[in-house]
Amino acid sequence: MVHHLRAAGTGFVLDARGPGVPVIVHWGGDLGALSGAELAVLADSAVPAIPPSSVDIPLRLSLLPTAMEGWSGRPGLTGFRVGDGTRPLDLRLDLVRPAGQLALAVLLTDAAAGLDLRTDLELTTQGVLRVRHTLTNTGGSAFELGSLDVTLPVPDRAAELLDFTGLWSHERRPQRGILGQGVWSRESRHGRPGHDDAFLTIAGTPGFGFRAGEVWATHLAWSGDKHTWAERSPLGAATLGSGELLAPGEVSLAAGESYSSPWTVAVYSAAGLDGLSARLHPWIRSWSTLRAAGAAGDPAGRPVVLNTWEAVYFDHDLPTLSRLAEVAARVGVERFVLDDGWFTGRSDDRRALGDWFVDPATWPEGLHPLIDHVLGAGLDFGLWVEPEMVSLDSDLARRHPDWVLGTDGSPTWRFQRVLDLDNPDAFAWLFARLDALLTEYPISYLKWDHNRDLLAGSAHRQTAALYRLIDAVRAAHPQVEIESCASGGARIDLGILERVDRVWTSDTNDPLERQLIQRYTGVLVPPEYLGGHLGAATAHTTGRTADLGFRLATALFGSAGIEWNLTEASEAELDAIADWVARYKALRPLLHSGTVVHADPSDPALELHGVVSADRSTGVFAYVALAAARAALPAPLRFPGLDPDRSYRVAPLTLGGAPRTVQDAPPGWLAAGGITLPGSVLAVIGLPAPLLSPEQAALYTVDLVPAPH
């Protein structure tokens, strides 16, 4: 039978008429309703010619491409059985089982090879395709798995490629190229995705942008080692592939054992990168695991955070932190997060990880006095932990050297090593410590950090154990929210996101860096997950100094917080911050449930982005000058995402002082304090832009004007 999955403008057609592995006929735009007969004709019509000097069967991309089908690109499965190393795989279709309206389970067997394969395919109601393979060893000896990957076709017109790379505090740097013949492969061997994670592999029609072009994107929902690639075969087929990157011998399937690949998440959009977000964000928001305040539509919203890291670093004492909590409460902060430095002997980053006991020297009465003070000021309390790590200079490492991954010669990283979570004793001990802390103290939130690459042990087993640990903590303490942090944004993926409520987007609070990091992380991750903090005027990571207004406008679009020693802020600054917090709270339901939109800039220095409510009645936008404009009169502000047939009032929103400009006079509509125009005019012609100085942002509210009766 030919199967057709359709949802939210996306279509997927699978020719599962056998006898071999089903063929992917289509993944892309919706084809409309098709009868069974029409689908059969479609599948037949997709059979290509046989070129000279090739296999004598038509080359069609199956769900698991292998040499048996004449596929000479990256295979879907590699592995061997000792003594049977070169045997080609010959999977035969057993059954396709519909699993609900929009899901299929494809069951295949290669009896001679002793392998069963199950492929789960699911198209969510938001139009997001998920694919995963499960391989079972039905033979009598071990099967050594090399790779089990998902490969999806993209059409010839997807000739341009975008993915990401980066560094610590400079995550999600975009890189573009052509999808030429050969393989463009990205591999993570960090034991976490890494700051240089490819994040999304996006193929699209030439020149695609945020609002225009057809794009096909894949992401692997996995927090360990992985490879993702784009490939164009000289035979013509172009594909996107992804899977876990397994080390030799890492997955050895004994008779009867199975391995499931992580989910490959695949999204198509006919309307550029914003179209990807328009499918991904509602899907992520729909997850039933999401339990934190601020889930879409929750008016309470994600609490505004004050994080102590850049405020005091390791310098903890009760009077200073109590005073910080008081000032935080004064400006409207809702959550106080005690970062690194609270546990026994942790005076700097060279020691004590693993000794998860409150330091009696700094806290003779435990954390109770501080937490009482924080709660008394009306805030809830969060605590930093880095459970997967251990300092060699710690009681834990001295007591249990066998729990530490690596050998004596293995390098430390930030003076620390990794705890073997796959060791049941280490796992149980760690869970018990976290459980004890969460039981003794009224902790609402854990900032769960991870500050080094693995470089030893099995990334596969470590990642699986991490998921088990987070799941166990969540099950025992369902009210506790978790933020995932990995030296900033080195572990942001849909595997971890399923288990946490927030991610620390980057260690940089420099607004200029943050603009780009948030813009591109936000293609995949909805803004309410993306921690963004107001930092000190001079950023600790770059030494660059930014105006308060620019810092506030940047931190507004996410899960907002503060990471600055507010006891050193002036009265005027505190007033401006309080005003910003109040505004953020009022805008929070919109910011955390709306549609993320970006205008495609003609000048890369000037960017307009915003969030528009689902019913398109209201929006908030930021016009950002990253650098000096290249024209004296820049392109007009064209507001995307509005209803073309209704009228809106566009008005400036000033937070932390008006943005600096290089204009002698503002555009007329701004001099008048705002303007009312139809959405069509705002989108197509736009409004003259103010002439912002570099590193400035101007905010605008856009509100529907009721139609006159």
Ligand code: DGJ
């Ligand atoms: C790295 C994190 O990304 C920072 O925010 C901070 O929590 C430090 N670790 C603490 O050591």
